[in-house]
Amino acid sequence: MARSTRITRLESFSAAHRLFKAELSDEENFRLFGPCSNPGGHGHNYRLAVTVRGSIEPDSGMVLNLKTLHDLIQTSILDKVDHRNLNLEVDFLTGVQPTTENLARAFFDELEPRLPTGRLWRVLVQETDKNSAEYGED
Numbered sequence: 001m002a003r004s005t006r007i008t009r010l011e012s013f014s015a016a017h018r019l020f021k022a023e024l025s026d027e028e029n030f031r032l033f034g035p036c037s038n039p040g041g042h043g044h045n046y047r048l049a050v051t052v053r054g055s056i057e058p059d060s061g062m063v064l065n066l067k068t069l070h071d072l073i074q075t076s077i078l079d080k081v082d083h084r085n086l087n088l089e090v091d092f093l094t095g096v097q098p099t100t101e102n103l104a105r106a107f108f109d110e111l112e113p114r115l116p117t118g119r120l121w122r123v124l125v126q127e128t129d130k131n132s133a134e135y136g137e138d
């Protein structure tokens with residue numbers, strides 16, 4: 001088995017969303033999406049974990065400078081989603097149902113082209129203490 005070192009940067013942001021399908025009634029949306037379908041919207045304090053893999057560079061002793069990774073997450077994701085409405089205000093989420101699963105995949109797709117090829121390994125999004133989703137390499 002190939003081996004690599006993985007490093008993770010933890011971030012957090014707050015955002016509003018509503019999970020719903022326009023063609024369904026409020027009652028049907030509640031059956032499908034639960035409280036996240038509340039017609040007035042609601043917020044979550046999200047946590048975001050971004051994991052990059054690679055080998056340890058002998059000179060620095062690091063896989064990637066975590067400050068560099070933080071700056072990348074800040075400019076490509078956090079500046080766009082923090083204190084925003086995920087249904088309405090985020091360019092790369094247009095037309096995307098803002099479930100935790102879809103957020104993890106969308107964030108991965110935003111970060112991947114901005115990192116050296118093959119380095120991004122996983123993005124984990126935690127919506128509540130109990131619910132999270134992750135997207136990345138198998």
Ligand code: NI
Pocket residue numbers: 017035036042043044
């Ligand atoms: Ni929700």
